[in-house]
Structure formats: structure tokens, C-alpha cells
Amino acid sequence: DVKVTQSSRYLVKRTGEKVFLECVQDMDHENMFWYRQDPGLGLRLIYFSYDVKMKEKGDIPEGYSVSREKKERFSLILESASTNQTSMYLCASSPRDRGLYYGYTFGSGTRLTVV
Amino acid sequence: TQLLEQSPQFLSIQEGENLTVYCNSSSVFSSLQWYRQEPGEGPVLLVTVVTGGEVKKLKRLTFQFGDARKDSSLHITAAQPGDTGLYLCARSNTGKLIFGQGTTLQVKP
Numbered sequence: 430d431v432k433v434t435q436s437s438r439y440l441v442k443r444t445g446e447k448v449f450l451e452c453v454q455d456m457d458h459e460n461m462f463w464y465r466q467d468p469g470l471g472l473r474l475i476y477f478s479y480d481v482k483m484k485e486k487g488d489i490p491e492g493y494s495v496s497r498e499k500k501e502r503f504s505l506i507l508e509s510a511s512t513n514q515t516s517m518y519l520c521a522s523s524p525r526d527r528g529l530y531y532g533y534t535f536g537s538g539t540r541l542t543v544v
Numbered sequence: 545t546q547l548l549e550q551s552p553q554f555l556s557i558q559e560g561e562n563l564t565v566y567c568n569s570s571s572v573f574s575s576l577q578w579y580r581q582e583p584g585e586g587p588v589l590l591v592t593v594v595t596g597g598e599v600k601k602l603k604r605l606t607f608q609f610g611d612a613r614k615d616s617s618l619h620i621t622a623a624q625p626g627d628t629g630l631y632l633c634a635r636s637n638t639g640k641l642i643f644g645q646g647t648t649l650q651v652k653p
Contacts, residue, residue, distance in 0.1 A: 464643075469553065471548075473643075479639075521586070530575060531589075531592070535588070537585050537586050538584075538586055
């Protein structure tokens, strides 16, 4: 069964900590995405990547960075966690040029709480 | 970012009732997708519509794409408790998906 795996389902971190959220996909997809999901706001795109070592800013990149050293892995980094980054984080992947029709495959999400 | 407006935001109905969820934008879509998300899971694709006026059916779910490709609707016939979840529409924008804020549906037995 093909899947996108996020390393943690729940995470609690302290303000100011550096936080790594890991995402791995086994579908050989070129495209990978990080979204955050907040009640009433839907999914908002943080960063995405179309290939290894490539990254593009989404709509809300401030306070985040990403790393894509291998095709199957896309990491989201919170350089200095703040309470307003408490959220559900969703990773997704899609095949190049076909994701807009065949859809994205999402992981189960990481619920991050920053205290 | 070109916004997608979904309505209603919340819907609570009894089993067996029908319902319609709407997704609207001021600009034309090249394609539109509907996803369903259950608690504790990521969204799962239900359907993609690409042609103005297109209608697609998935069991009791009927998806319609407006003629002008600026709006879409999801109609559920005889809703069941298993239909409970968050329904999201998403449109393509320069190669990536932009999501609406979602409609939370609760179907009570």
C-alpha cells in the first residue's frame, strides 16, 4: 500500500526550540508539499519541492525552512518554535505533471503543540 | 492567493437527509478537486473535475463543476454516519493546490 509517512503523530515542544518534522514517501513522487491546517482556515501551503535539493516558498513560509536531500524525504524545520506555530502539519506528495488531476497523497499529520 | 470560499462551514444533519456543499471563486479554475478528511487522518481525494458543466458520481455523492468553471458543488444523497468528516475543495494555482477552508459535516444516527 503506497503511503506518505510522517515521523510523529503528536509533538510537544518549548518556545525557542528548533523542531524537525520528517516526511517520507514510497511512491517515487517528484513533488512534495508541507501544509499547516488550522480550524476555519483550511490547508495553507508552507513550502514545496519539485525535485531533490529544490524548494519553493508557499503562502506562509515565514518562520519555516525545508530540506530535501533525497527524493523520498522532505523535512520541515521550525528554526525557533513559537506558540503561533501550534498547528496540524500535513505532508503530501504527487507525481510530476499529474498531481493536479490524480491528486495529492497526504500523510496522517503531525499535531505540534508549542508551549 | 486566489481564494476558494466553501459554504456552509458546518453542517449537522440526521441520517437519511440530503445535503449540498458549495465551493466558489471569483476566478476560473483549470481543474478542481474534492477531498474528504476523517479525524486524525490526512485528506483523501474523492474526485477531480476539469470540464465546465461536468457531473461525476461516486455512489451517493454527486459532484458538479459550474459551466463557467468558477464554482463546484458536492451533493450527498441519504447521508450516513460514515459520511461524517471534513470536506475540502482545492484548485490548481501555478502547479500547486490551494484549498478552501472546508465544510465540517456531522451525520447523526
